Amino acid sequence: MKKLKKTASMGSKRRRTTKHPGSSSSSSTEQSECLVAQLPQALIIDILSRLPIRCILNCKSVCKTWLHLMSDPLFVGLHMERSPANLLIQKTPFERIASTELLLVEIVEEDFSNREIIRLFPNINFPDTDFRLLNSCNGLLCLYEDSYGKSEITVHVCNPVLGEYIDIPVVNTDKKFEQHFAFGFSSGSNEYKVLQTFFPDKDTTAAPCLAEIYTVGTGEWRSIGKCSFQT
């Protein structure tokens, strides 16, 4: 489980590539049968994007070039396009002895016997907090940490397969308001955003409903003014 910097752009799901920036040149193998050398990167990306998630994680340790390629937005986009639909199932224990577990089940129409089920565990795949799953979008999860009584609450945006997440701090400034969150992707700007709406806890006439947007990567909340709230 890796916590990424708040400024990390989850929009492109880029990983930290501290050790080998721009190591995009093909690996310098002198082997006579180096087949990979004759393939342009775009073709390698195309081939690897056809693999299921498990194999992709496996292939990350083939070589540094591939590790780098698999963080390429082009790769992420192609893979998402080609992946079968997945169903996310949350297994919540009745008591808080066992941890919550998530199951990612591939929906394959023809072949049920061979369907891939990926088990996702707290601390490995997502932060182990007393979370509530808000929603998921393009394989990313938005988790909301329930901390009753605390003034500061945290929203996590998490890539459970890679086991990476970012924290989005939310400061509850006014107790008169109740907060609601939602997570989504803006295809126009290619950004992931969290929407926060405040509405008066009891007396709806006391104050207007307000809304704020957090764009992942920018690190800050931005007010979008009043919002109409209908129940």
Add this chain to the structure above:
Amino acid sequence: MSSSTDSPTLTTETTQLSPQPDTETAKPTKKITLKSSDNQIFEVEESVAMEFATVKSFFEDSPSTDTVPLPNVTAKPLSQVIEFCKEQIKFKANPDEAQKKKYNAEFVTEKSDKDLVDMIPVANYLEIKDLLDVLNQAVADRIENKSVEYVRSFFGIDNDFTAEEEAALRREHAWAYEGVDED
């Protein structure tokens, strides 16, 4: 189909051979000559050559040429690519999706790993989208569920991670390494 000639060294420029227009068009099927980087000559029907987007646009730009030099393509993968495209023409004339799927599957199954990978840059260069899709999927299928070591040897990739780096990567996604096929 292919005949070796003692033709002069290949240039990337358009070879301005004297065209013989009327005798060619008079024939029922026009032939187009492709020349590989190792100077092999391939005579293919025009319909087959037009499957290669690169060759097609080459002809649109310079219609008077009758030999198309392919400086990035060697004879072996080219002959296999031509074989594939000949079949695709038949399926274009008589669409039969099931037969086409079967042919495409057989086409890649009988090829060695090297032949498959060798054809990919050729299909890419000649812009044969269908073939590229078939080849890339076939390669993906061959490395699916294989160990890291198998994938490395498949492509001839040297491991450039230190032992520590590799161990750390494997720890990170330990669950992905379970249940891979025997090499």
